Amino acid sequence: MTKIVGPIFTGRSWEEYQKMxxxxxxxxxxxxxxxxxxxxSSFAAYLANQGGDVRAVDRLYDQDPQxxxxxxxxxxxxxIKSLEPIKKEFDWTYFRDLEHLQKHRxxxxxxxxxxxxxxxxxYIQGDLTRLPFDDDQFDIVLCSHLLFIYDHRLDLxxxxxxxxxxxxxxxxxxxxxxxxxxxxxxxxxLKPVWERLSEVAELELVKVDYQFRRGGxxxxxxxx
Numbered sequence: 001m002t003k004i005v006g007p008i009f010t011g012r013s014w015e016e017y018q019k020m021x022x023x024x025x026x027x028x029x030x031x032x033x034x035x036x037x038x039x040x041s042s043f044a045a046y047l048a049n050q051g052g053d054v055r056a057v058d059r060l061y062d063q064d065p066q067x068x069x070x071x072x073x074x075x076x077x078x079x080i081k082s083l084e085p086i087k088k089e090f091d092w093t094y095f096r097d098l099e100h101l102q103k104h105r106x107x108x109x110x111x112x113x114x115x116x117x118x119x120x121x122x123y124i125q126g127d128l129t130r131l132p133f134d135d136d137q138f139d140i141v142l143c144s145h146l147l148f149i150y151d152h153r154l155d156l157x158x159x160x161x162x163x164x165x166x167x168x169x170x171x172x173x174x175x176x177x178x179x180x181x182x183x184x185x186x187x188x189x190l191k192p193v194w195e196r197l198s199e200v201a202e203l204e205l206v207k208v209d210y211q212f213r214r215g216g217x218x219x220x221x222x223x224x
Contacts, residue, residue, distance in 0.1 A: 010108075012145070013105075014045075020144060021177060032054070033047065038123075039058055055138070057125075057133075076105050143166060144177055146162075147162065148178065174221070202223040204223070205219075
């Protein structure tokens with residue numbers, strides 16, 4: 001089985017994004033969005049095709065489309081294999097089973113690949129600790145499945161630097177999902193991050209209508 005060294009490069013669907021981040025129709029139509037560490041997710045492709053204002057950023061967006069397509073498929077296969085022995089630890093309400101999960105995520109990867117191949121201007125290569133955008137450039141900044149789940153790889157300083165950068169380029173708010181690792185365990189960094197950033201931002205835990213990791217039904221919202 002492929003051993004993944006860093007965060008996995010897979011895709012989540014725009015439907016998942018709507019649920020994970022509690023996105024309202026009026027927001028999608030009227031707000032500008034930045035998807036941070038977007039990977040092979042299809043949110044940017046979908047929203048742009050609906051006439052929305054959206055950009056995606058990832059450190060791998062300098063790569064050829066075929067390379068990212070292959071990487072997504074490779075990481076997805078590795079993910080499915082790793083979930084098989086622990087699948088009972090997850091909530092199978094949104095996805096019926098591992099086969100459904102794989103098919104769904106593969107579809108997102110394909111949508112991303114098509115849009116990334118044809119509309120590279122939407123996909124910006126960048127370091128999340130030094131985002132290549134102006135202050136308040138986007139209304140809402142989203143970050144899915146990067147922060148608060150890789151505590152063993154991404155330290156507290158990284159979390160703080162990334163959150164501060166996302167907050168800098170957000171005109172209104174930042175939304176982060178999820179906040180738990182396996183077995184409902186909250187990230188050990190959530191408390192110190194809350195204590196530090198509550199001095200400069202209004203913070204709130206918001207319940208969302210989505211859960212795959214058990215206990216993962218909340219997002220962190222940072223408001224100006």
